[in-house]
Amino acid sequence: MNTHTKTFSQASITRLTAHALIEAAQAAARDIGIEVTIAITDNAGHLKAFDRSDKAPFLTVEVAIDKAWTAASFGLATHVWNSIISKSEVAQLAHRPRMVAVGGGYPILLDGQVVGGIGISGGNALQDQQACEVALKALGFDLPA
Numbered sequence: 558m559n560t561h562t563k564t565f566s567q568a569s570i571t572r573l574t575a576h577a578l579i580e581a582a583q584a585a586a587r588d589i590g591i592e593v594t595i596a597i598t599d600n601a602g603h604l605k606a607f608d609r610s611d612k613a614p615f616l617t618v619e620v621a622i623d624k625a626w627t628a629a630s631f632g633l634a635t636h637v638w639n640s641i642i643s644k645s646e647v648a649q650l651a652h653r654p655r656m657v658a659v660g661g662g663y664p665i666l667l668d669g670q671v672v673g674g675i676g677i678s679g680g681n682a683l684q685d686q687q688a689c690e691v692a693l694k695a696l697g698f699d700l701p702a
Contacts, residue, residue, distance in 0.1 A: 592612040613679045623676065634660075
């Protein structure tokens with residue numbers, strides 16, 4: 558008789574929380590002085606919520622979505638990926654179509670569990686990263702160590 562567990566449950570960000578995170582990120586971007594696009598994914602990297610400032614460049618749309626996807630994929634902030642893909646044994650990951658290895662993407666962590674991803678694009682990499690950090694902290698989410 559087979560006694561192994563056949564399924565498991567995972568927490569994922571709610572629609573209301575995703576939209577609240579967008580509002581917090583837009584406020585952070587305004588304080589920094591940048592026009593941005595913000596994407597929120599669920600824990601599986603699927604787009605959950607999205608917003609683009611009126612003056613954010615159109616390229617920021619795909620970049621923000623891909624930053625959120627990248628962050629949710631392994632639970633790592635996108636700026637961390639630069640040092641990872643510099644290693645020859647994993648360098649091929651840099652060629653994955655949606656992989657983004659610049660600041661501005663964070664996993665959304667609650668009690669150490671990835672419940673989604675946030676991606677912000679529109680400023681420089683550090684500004685995008687800072688807007689993510691401010692928004693995540695404002696809503697009580699953990700930042701990766």
